[in-house]
Amino acid sequence: xxxxxxxxxxxxxxxxxxxxTIISIFTMTISLLLLGLFVIIYTNANSMIQSFRDKVExxxxxxxxxxxxxxxxxEGQFRSMNGITxxxxxxxxxxxxxxKKEFGEDINSVLDFNPLPASFKLHLSPxxxxxxxxxxxxxxLMKIDGVDDVLYRKALLEILDRRVKTFVGASAAxxxxxxxxxxxxxxxxxxxxxxxxxxxxxxxxxxxxxxxFIRMPFLIEGMLQGLIGGGLAAGLIYGIIFLARxxxxxxxxxxxxxxxxxxxxLIVIGIFLGxxxxxxxxxxxxxxxxxx
Numbered sequence: 001x002x003x004x005x006x007x008x009x010x011x012x013x014x015x016x017x018x019x020x021t022i023i024s025i026f027t028m029t030i031s032l033l034l035l036g037l038f039v040i041i042y043t044n045a046n047s048m049i050q051s052f053r054d055k056v057e058x059x060x061x062x063x064x065x066x067x068x069x070x071x072x073x074x075e076g077q078f079r080s081m082n083g084i085t086x087x088x089x090x091x092x093x094x095x096x097x098x099x100k101k102e103f104g105e106d107i108n109s110v111l112d113f114n115p116l117p118a119s120f121k122l123h124l125s126p127x128x129x130x131x132x133x134x135x136x137x138x139x140x141l142m143k144i145d146g147v148d149d150v151l152y153r154k155a156l157l158e159i160l161d162r163r164v165k166t167f168v169g170a171s172a173a174x175x176x177x178x179x180x181x182x183x184x185x186x187x188x189x190x191x192x193x194x195x196x197x198x199x200x201x202x203x204x205x206x207x208x209x210x211x212x213f214i215r216m217p218f219l220i221e222g223m224l225q226g227l228i229g230g231g232l233a234a235g236l237i238y239g240i241i242f243l244a245r246x247x248x249x250x251x252x253x254x255x256x257x258x259x260x261x262x263x264x265x266l267i268v269i270g271i272f273l274g275x276x277x278x279x280x281x282x283x284x285x286x287x288x289x290x291x292x
Contacts, residue, residue: 020192021225027189028229028270029236031182036237036266038178040258042171049164053129058122058137058152064115066146068092071118077144078122083137086123092116117148131157182273191281215282222278223271230270234263 060078062071068091078087090098095116128134134157141150241258 020189021221023192024189025225025229025232027185028182028226028273029232031178031185031273032230032233032266032270033236035175035178035182035269036233036262037240038171038175040237040241040262042175044257045167049160049167052156052160053126056124056129056134056153056157058124058134058141058150060120060122060141060147061149061151062118062120063146063148064117066118068118071120074120074144074146078120078141081137081140083125083128083133084122085125088121088123090119090121092118095119129157131161183276187277187280189277191277215279218278218282219275222274224274225278226270226272226274227267228270229274230267233270234266237266238263 060074062074071089071091075087075089078084095118099116122137124134124137128137131154134152134154138150138152138154141147237258245257
């Protein structure tokens with residue numbers, strides 16, 4: 001009977017204070033919407049930065065006197081180095097074909113010989129795709145006899161490293177601020193809802209109801225508000241993402257995507273905020289002394 005009453009009161013609380021309940025749900029929806037959009041922007045921006053890092057590779061050019069057959073001996077040395085996960089050999093003939101494809105000229109017919117050196121393209125492991133680690137590999141490669149030059153996008157890595165530090169720091173500050181603001185707004189809005197029902201709390205205390213019995217309907221009501229607010233925020237974000245994908249090209253569409261479980265997490269966060277907000281708010285009214 002107590003369980004039935006608890007859930008009944010939790011659901012009927014919407015009818016008793018409709019305006020304050022609507023305000024509470026609206027506040028929670030906006031808070032979760034802002035928080036959710038921030039997480040999406042941060043996640044997709046981080047993925048975009050990572051995609052730039054994934055494209056960074058080193059090209060090792062061998063000396064002109066190194067033939068294609070002798071160049072194969074360098075592969076073993078490269079594979080033994082830390083941070084190198086993939087190796088692709090480009091022979092002198094392959095280099096000539098690449099030159100012709102890009103510039104439209106046959107290097108052999110222009111110079112009567114092929115001056116292009118054999119080379120290797122090295123793919124770096126994720127933890128080495130930063131300026132400091134890449135420089136360590138670069139310096140080690142330059143010490144190998146027969147290696148003429150090593151090229152990689154050093155400037156890009158340095159820019160990414162500097163920007164990522166700033167981006168992560170700013171994102172952490174914004175994320176924490178939004179979370180605290182969401183908790184504060186939701187808690188205070190729910191407090192207004194519970195304040196409108198303070199007479200019910202006083203009556204229940206007068207008849208000897210326990211704190212847990214008084215608190216439970218408000219906790220359920222707060223969770224329901226969080227469920228609705230989280231669901232509305234998830235729906236709005238889904239609509240925003242859907243519209244955004246219509247106005248960007250196919251190349252950028254992948255950066256405007258959200259996994260389905262994210263919407264579930266957003267709803268769970270809404271329920272949690274409703275639970276915490278209602279718990280903090282009702283505690284104050286339960287602790288107040290009854291004045292007759």
